[in-house]
Amino acid sequence: MENILVVENLSHIYSAGTPFEKKAVDGVSLSVRRGEIAALIGHTGSGKSTLIQHFNGLLRPSEGRVLINGEDIFESKDTVRAARFAVGLVFQYPEYQLFEETVYKDIAFGPGNMGLDSAEIDRRVRESAQIAGIAEDVLEKSPFELSGGQKRRVALAGIFAMEPEVLVLDEPMAGLDPAGREDVFRFIKEYKERHGTTVIFVTHSMEDAARMAERLIVMRGGSVMLDGTPAEVFAHAEELIASGLDVPQVTRVFMRLRELGAPVDTAVYTVPQAAELLLRLKGVR
Amino acid sequence: MLKDITLGQYFPGESVMHRLDPRTKLVALIVYVVMLFVAKGTASYLLCAVCAAVLIAMSRVAPRLILKSLKPVIVIVIFTAVLNMLYTPGRELVSFWIFKITAEGVYNGVFMAVRIIMLVAVTSLLTYTTSPIALTDAIEHLLSPLKKLKVPVHEFAMMMTIALRFIPTLIEETDKIMSAQKARGADFESGNLLRRAKALIPVLVPLFVSAFRRADELAVAMECRLYHGGEGRTRLNVLRFSRLDAAAAVLVICFVAGVVLLNRVSL
Numbered sequence A: 001m002e003n004i005l006v007v008e009n010l011s012h013i014y015s016a017g018t019p020f021e022k023k024a025v026d027g028v029s030l031s032v033r034r035g036e037i038a039a040l041i042g043h044t045g046s047g048k049s050t051l052i053q054h055f056n057g058l059l060r061p062s063e064g065r066v067l068i069n070g071e072d073i074f075e076s077k078d079t080v081r082a083a084r085f086a087v088g089l090v091f092q093y094p095e096y097q098l099f100e101e102t103v104y105k106d107i108a109f110g111p112g113n114m115g116l117d118s119a120e121i122d123r124r125v126r127e128s129a130q131i132a133g134i135a136e137d138v139l140e141k142s143p144f145e146l147s148g149g150q151k152r153r154v155a156l157a158g159i160f161a162m163e164p165e166v167l168v169l170d171e172p173m174a175g176l177d178p179a180g181r182e183d184v185f186r187f188i189k190e191y192k193e194r195h196g197t198t199v200i201f202v203t204h205s206m207e208d209a210a211r212m213a214e215r216l217i218v219m220r221g222g223s224v225m226l227d228g229t230p231a232e233v234f235a236h237a238e239e240l241i242a243s244g245l246d247v248p249q250v251t252r253v254f255m256r257l258r259e260l261g262a263p264v265d266t267a268v269y270t271v272p273q274a275a276e277l278l279l280r281l282k283g284v285r
Numbered sequence B: 001m002l003k004d005i006t007l008g009q010y011f012p013g014e015s016v017m018h019r020l021d022p023r024t025k026l027v028a029l030i031v032y033v034v035m036l037f038v039a040k041g042t043a044s045y046l047l048c049a050v051c052a053a054v055l056i057a058m059s060r061v062a063p064r065l066i067l068k069s070l071k072p073v074i075v076i077v078i079f080t081a082v083l084n085m086l087y088t089p090g091r092e093l094v095s096f097w098i099f100k101i102t103a104e105g106v107y108n109g110v111f112m113a114v115r116i117i118m119l120v121a122v123t124s125l126l127t128y129t130t131s132p133i134a135l136t137d138a139i140e141h142l143l144s145p146l147k148k149l150k151v152p153v154h155e156f157a158m159m160m161t162i163a164l165r166f167i168p169t170l171i172e173e174t175d176k177i178m179s180a181q182k183a184r185g186a187d188f189e190s191g192n193l194l195r196r197a198k199a200l201i202p203v204l205v206p207l208f209v210s211a212f213r214r215a216d217e218l219a220v221a222m223e224c225r226l227y228h229g230g231e232g233r234t235r236l237n238v239l240r241f242s243r244l245d246a247a248a249a250v251l252v253i254c255f256v257a258g259v260v261l262l263n264r265v266s267l
């Protein structure tokens, strides 16, 4: 599989040249393969949101480059605009960005900006509304009448409808109840399966990351601290905890087991995995 | 981006200038500005300039920032200086076409320019070293005699404090919403005026919605804490004059005396 998104030695400095100067991202290099689903994890202020805003050219790197399909996105005005459509970015609390009179029109805003014809827009709006679990009759309502969770779905559908090659989400599940989190999780999965999209999402929850992603990228202080499969990353459970990050509860259980002398690995991060490992352990004895 | 526009442009610090009572600073600034207009002749202007330089040095604010604050007025400075040069009658230096530059004109022009520059530099020094909240507090205090005349000084000060408090929040919010709409392909940079104005709708609607939501929340929060105006209200940070302020007052008086005396020295 080829790399769809490549970040080369990227740094970003906010308010350069003032007393408030702040290096938010510091020498990050990444490559993301087409169709991959990756979670970006890190402490508050570790530069996750700053990093992802470079992926579609909203922020210009102070240093380094971002390549989409091998092309530098800051080559010209057109490449920046192309990057906006190739990479769909969903901000944190996207429900605060709704503005149209009806849900339908709001979802159609993105595709409309892409200059598609109205039949294609209609197809995309209906399809993405369906994926995001928005009922037909809601489409004609005002987005301001909806509940917080419903607004979140509309905002997600608004990006889905642009059919980006890479979907980037900043804490898509923040502020939702467990059922709501589960829903959002499902919509993203479903959308990805239909379109083969590459997905990168930011999260604070190691559980969510471990459950959803096949790759974890852990950031600390603006740089990448760990990058690999969940098993690889959670093998460094002690390091993660030492730097103030959480690990899934089952991983903690296994860390404790190992402390007590059981011959187990800490690269365990889901309950079924844990169950299987424990059974095997018992069978051996 | 939008965030780089510093409004109120306060830079926190620990210098003497930061520690002075905001009332002292405000009154001193008013005195300084008045003296700038009272000053006549090179000697008094020199004193004003030296004072400004000393104040800036004491504040530990980077001189670069002071220069930055002068940028917006540079056009006015040049314009005033040129007008003064051309239209002051007196001994002619050079003349061309219908213009003539006089010695008095050059003299006046330079002084006007210096006056405006010092005025802006020292005023921005005040805003650089005093938080907007402290400044409104000081204004409220200084205007409190007007309360006797039933002027709602406290309410005005509260409105100003809230407005100042929310300017950065709203700027940040605008930035966020703009980014979010750009991510959906909104284009704020191209097209004619009408198109650009229309492009702002996706920003303005969510911005107003959130501003009203915030106002509502703030009102409820204030009511929950039994806010009922200025009557009998005490403060967390009581403004107190210290020895530093007394010293500053003495220096201000010396400065006034200095300018008045130097005005008599003809140079």
Ligand SMILES: Nc1ncnc2c1ncn2[C@@H]1O[C@H](COP(=O)(O)OP(=O)(O)OP(=O)(O)O)[C@@H](O)[C@H]1O
Residues within 6 Å of the ligand: A014, A015, A022, A023, A024, A042, A043, A044, A045, A046, A047, A048, A049, A050, A051, B003
């Ligand atoms: N617009 C901005 N101007 C100046 N500094 C900023 C700006 N945005 C973020 N920062 C700073 O950059 C650093 C990284 O911020 P960023 O928002 O990328 O962190 P994050 O990892 O997304 O955190 P969180 O988990 O809280 O969302 C922080 O220290 C923050 O204060």
Ligand SMILES: [Mg+2]
Residues within 6 Å of the ligand: A048, A049, A050, A092, A170
């Ligand atoms: Mg963030």
